[in-house]
Amino acid sequence: MSDISRTVVVIDDNLIDQMIAQKMIENVIPGLSFVFFQQADEAFKFIQSGKCKDAIVLLDLDLPIFTGFDFLEELDKSNFYLPIYILSVLTREIISMERKENVPVKGIFQKPLSGEDILNMARDNHLLPMP
Amino acid sequence: MKIISSPWQRVVRLGTSGVFGLERTQIMMVNGLSAGMIVVVSAFLTFYVASGIDKWPNWLPAYPLFFLVLVLNGQGRIKAGRMIFFWGCLALIFSWCMLNRRNGAEYGLIALGVSSTMVFRKRRSVYFGAFSAVSLILVYKVYDSIVPFTPNPTFDYNVVPNLIFSAAVIIVFLEVMAFRELAGHYYKKLSTKYKILEDTITAKKKVEEELNVANEELRTSNESLNSLTGQLDQIVKQKSIELQSYLDAININIYSAVTDIQGTIVTVNDPLVKVTGFSKDELVGNNFRLLNSGYHDREFYKNLYRQLTNGETWRGETKNKNKDGSLFWIDQVILPVKNENGVLRYFLMLALPITERKEMEEQRAKAMQILESITHRASHDIRGPLARMMGLSTLLERELVKEDELGYVARSLLLSSHELDNAIHELTAFIANNHKLFAPERNGL
Numbered sequence: 001m002s003d004i005s006r007t008v009v010v011i012d013d014n015l016i017d018q019m020i021a022q023k024m025i026e027n028v029i030p031g032l033s034f035v036f037f038q039q040a041d042e043a044f045k046f047i048q049s050g051k052c053k054d055a056i057v058l059l060d061l062d063l064p065i066f067t068g069f070d071f072l073e074e075l076d077k078s079n080f081y082l083p084i085y086i087l088s089v090l091t092r093e094i095i096s097m098e099r100k101e102n103v104p105v106k107g108i109f110q111k112p113l114s115g116e117d118i119l120n121m122a123r124d125n126h127l128l129p130m131p
Numbered sequence: 132m133k134i135i136s137s138p139w140q141r142v143v144r145l146g147t148s149g150v151f152g153l154e155r156t157q158i159m160m161v162n163g164l165s166a167g168m169i170v171v172v173s174a175f176l177t178f179y180v181a182s183g184i185d186k187w188p189n190w191l192p193a194y195p196l197f198f199l200v201l202v203l204n205g206q207g208r209i210k211a212g213r214m215i216f217f218w219g220c221l222a223l224i225f226s227w228c229m230l231n232r233r234n235g236a237e238y239g240l241i242a243l244g245v246s247s248t249m250v251f252r253k254r255r256s257v258y259f260g261a262f263s264a265v266s267l268i269l270v271y272k273v274y275d276s277i278v279p280f281t282p283n284p285t286f287d288y289n290v291v292p293n294l295i296f297s298a299a300v301i302i303v304f305l306e307v308m309a310f311r312e313l314a315g316h317y318y319k320k321l322s323t324k325y326k327i328l329e330d331t332i333t334a335k336k337k338v339e340e341e342l343n344v345a346n347e348e349l350r351t352s353n354e355s356l357n358s359l360t361g362q363l364d365q366i367v368k369q370k371s372i373e374l375q376s377y378l379d380a381i382n383i384n385i386y387s388a389v390t391d392i393q394g395t396i397v398t399v400n401d402p403l404v405k406v407t408g409f410s411k412d413e414l415v416g417n418n419f420r421l422l423n424s425g426y427h428d429r430e431f432y433k434n435l436y437r438q439l440t441n442g443e444t445w446r447g448e449t450k451n452k453n454k455d456g457s458l459f460w461i462d463q464v465i466l467p468v469k470n471e472n473g474v475l476r477y478f479l480m481l482a483l484p485i486t487e488r489k490e491m492e493e494q495r496a497k498a499m500q501i502l503e504s505i506t507h508r509a510s511h512d513i514r515g516p517l518a519r520m521m522g523l524s525t526l527l528e529r530e531l532v533k534e535d536e537l538g539y540v541a542r543s544l545l546l547s548s549h550e551l552d553n554a555i556h557e558l559t560a561f562i563a564n565n566h567k568l569f570a571p572e573r574n575g576l
Contacts, residue, residue, distance in 0.1 A: 014515075016543040020522035023531045062511055089514040094506075111515075112522030 006127060007033045007052045011043045011071065012060040012087070021058055021087065021113050028118040029127045039063065040071040047080055056125055057084040058109075061095065076104065083125055085109055142166050146204035146212070153252070154209070156313055160249040160306075161216050162204055165197040167305070168220075171298055172197075178294070184285045186231045192223060217243070217250050217260055221267065228271045232280055235292030237271055238299035240264045245303050249310070386461060386482040389468075392440070392475055394419045406484065408454030419480075424458050426450035439467050439478055448485060460489040501565045505558065512554035516547035523547070 008025060012018050018036050025032060035052070037043035040063050047055070061068030068086065075084070083106040086095055092108050106124060109117040122128045143162045147155050172193040179187035196219045203212035220243050227236035247260030282288065386403035390396050396414050404411050407422060414421070427449060438445045445465045450458055463482035470476045523544050526532050532540050 014519070016519050016523065016547065019539075019543075020519065020526060023526050024522070027529060027531050062515075089518050090510050094510065111518035112525060 006125070007035055007055045009035045009037065009043060009047070009052065009055045009057045011037045011040050011057065011063070011068070013038045013063050014060075017060065017087075017111060020111075024113045024115070025118055025121075028115060029122050032127070039066060040068060041066040044071055044074055047075070047082065048078065055082055056121070057082050058087045059084055061086060061088045061090065072105065085121055087111060087113060139166070142201065145201055146207050146209055148207075150209075157213070157250060157252060158204055158209055160246075160309060161213055162201060163309075164246060164250075164302075165200045165204075165216060167302070168193060169197050171302075175294070175298075182285075182287070184283070184291070186234075186283065186286070189227055189230055192226075196220070196223060213250055217247060221260075221263060225267045225271070228267075229274070231283065231286070232275055233282075233288060233292065234286065235295030235299075237268050238292075238296045240268045240271075242299040242302040242306075246306055249306055384483070386463075386480075386484070388414075388419070388480045390419055390478045390480070392478065394478075397477065403482075406453060406459055407451075408457075413454075422451040422453070424450045424452035426458070435465070439465055440475065442467050442469070442475070448489070450489075458486075459484065460486045497565075501561075505562065508554060508558050508561070513551060513558065516550035516554065519547040520544060520551070 008022075010018050010021055012021070015038075022034050022036075025034075035046065035055070037046065040059070043057075044066070046052070047057075059068045059071060063071075068088070072084070075082070081104075084104070085106055086108045087110075088095060088108075089111050091110060095108050107117075107120060109121075119128075143159050143166070145162050146158050150158060172190050176187055176190040178184075179190065196215070200212045200216045200219070203209075203215060221240070224236055224239040224243060227234070228240065241264070244261040244264030247257050247264065251257045251260055382400050382402065384402070386400065386406065388396055388399040388403055395416065395418055399411060399414050404414060407414065409421070435445050435447070444467070446463070448460060448462050450460050452458055461482035462485045463480055466479045466481075467475050468477040468479050523540050527540065
């Protein structure tokens with residue numbers, strides 16, 4: 001079975017998008033716990049607190065004040081390493097153009113989150129049940 | 132060594148003032164012989180008296196003769212002095228021969244004959260003098276052989292003739308030496324003159340050769356110069372035609388102006404006059420700031436002026452204002468012009484009109500902004516609600532929505548639909564407002 005202790009941190013200012021992401025992931029990978037943030041700076045503080053050291057982060061880019069790119073830069077400056085997945089309405093190409101090269105991102109998904117995206121994320125993080 | 136004492140020198144030089152060459156030598160010879168004869172006669176007179184020879188008065192006529200010669204020469208009567216000397220001597224010596232035979236006076240005639248070569252100027256006079264002396268010797272000899280000779284008891288015939296002979300020899304020797312000295316003197320003088328002449332001729336030849344070489348070089352240079360001048364004329368004509376073509380082209384296509392270093396316009400061409408809307412008279416004498424649109428800041432012009440005053444060419448695009456306030460862009464090159472001493476005097480401005488290009492660039496920039504805006508709207512405002520609708524539909528389709536959540540999902544779907552609808556309307560309106568920017572006839576897109 002998967003590691004049910006893993007937490008998914010969803011950072012998105014739109015509540016509908018938060019719900020769609022949660023339900024789609026739960027459908028593929030049951031047993032995960034979710035933490036939701038509408039503002040990236042709050043999410044950054046949460047991660048800095050060290051409460052979820054093995055969390056998986058789903059990050060929207062178009063956020064008010066503290067954007068997804070700002071979040072990535074700040075995280076890069078800190079010593080926290082987390083698997084971060086960008087989840088945006090923008091295409092992968094646009095995100096690749098705007099994103100700074102040195103900021104580590106595990107994957108880029110376009111909304112709405114597809115089953116394949118979730119499976120990729122599960123494989124990357126060993127969240128699927130053993131055969 | 133100076134062997135002639137000063138009084139002797141004065142005597143020898145009697146009558147030589149203003150006389151040069153052979154004649155001077157002859158006068159000096161006559162003077163010298165006269166003075167010498169006075170000494171010789173005095174010596175013999177002394178000897179005769181001392182020896183008790185009764186013929187001593189025979190010597191006395193020599194004094195007035197030789198003094199007369201010196202007086203005549205001293206007075207400048209050279210010819211008279213010369214004649215008196217020779218013929219007087221001849222008569223005197225001959226009388227000595229005849230009055231006191233076999234005393235050796237005939238040797239004096241020989242010496243006198245030799246001296247004729249030095250005394251007379253004309254050759255025939257020399258021959259005649261020498262011939263006369265020889266003739267008188269012969270007369271004396273004949274007379275002496277015919278008329279019986281009675282020896283003078285007071286006379287020692289073993290001594291006196293030998294003394295007179297010796298005196299005659301000395302006189303001849305001195306004359307020959309004088310000849311030798313004279314010949315040596317003239318040889319040296321002539322050699323020096325010949326050497327100078329030879330040097331002069333050599334130098335002249337050298338100068339002539341150098342002159343010839345120089346003339347030849349000059350001729351060649353002249354030919355080259357003429358040829359070059361011809362070529363230069365051709366080049367100048369060709370370049371003038373080219374330059375005129377350039378100027379014509381400039382006056383058609385390019386704005387040009389010349390200003391002094393303060394920016395005061397010195398001259399402008401017609402295209403620039405036309406684009407500014409000012410007349411030529413209004414522009415010339417005015418500062419180029421007259422066309423300043425205010426678009427560029429003070430720092431821009433400071434940099435421009437600094438570069439030009441450093442002697443560098445400035446290239447850039449400027450926005451200017453014409454007389455009626457319309458703006459026009461030019462792409463200009465400004466060149467600092469220095470005089471022959473390297474002092475900056477003028478600025479030459481050449482420019483191309485680029486107003487249309489700049490307007491097009493501005494339009495393109497605006498169009499790009501609009502395109503970016505459309506892309507942003509499409510990405511966020513349209514793709515956002517659409518993605519949510521797709522996500523919610525997927526949740527419903529996969530029955531991942533609980534019953535109590537259905538209301539929320541339905542409202543979310545409706546909300547997203549409205550958002551999408553609004554976004555599409557706004558985008559449509561936005562494109563409609565900016566459609567002119569995309570008209571192909573305006574911007575070439």
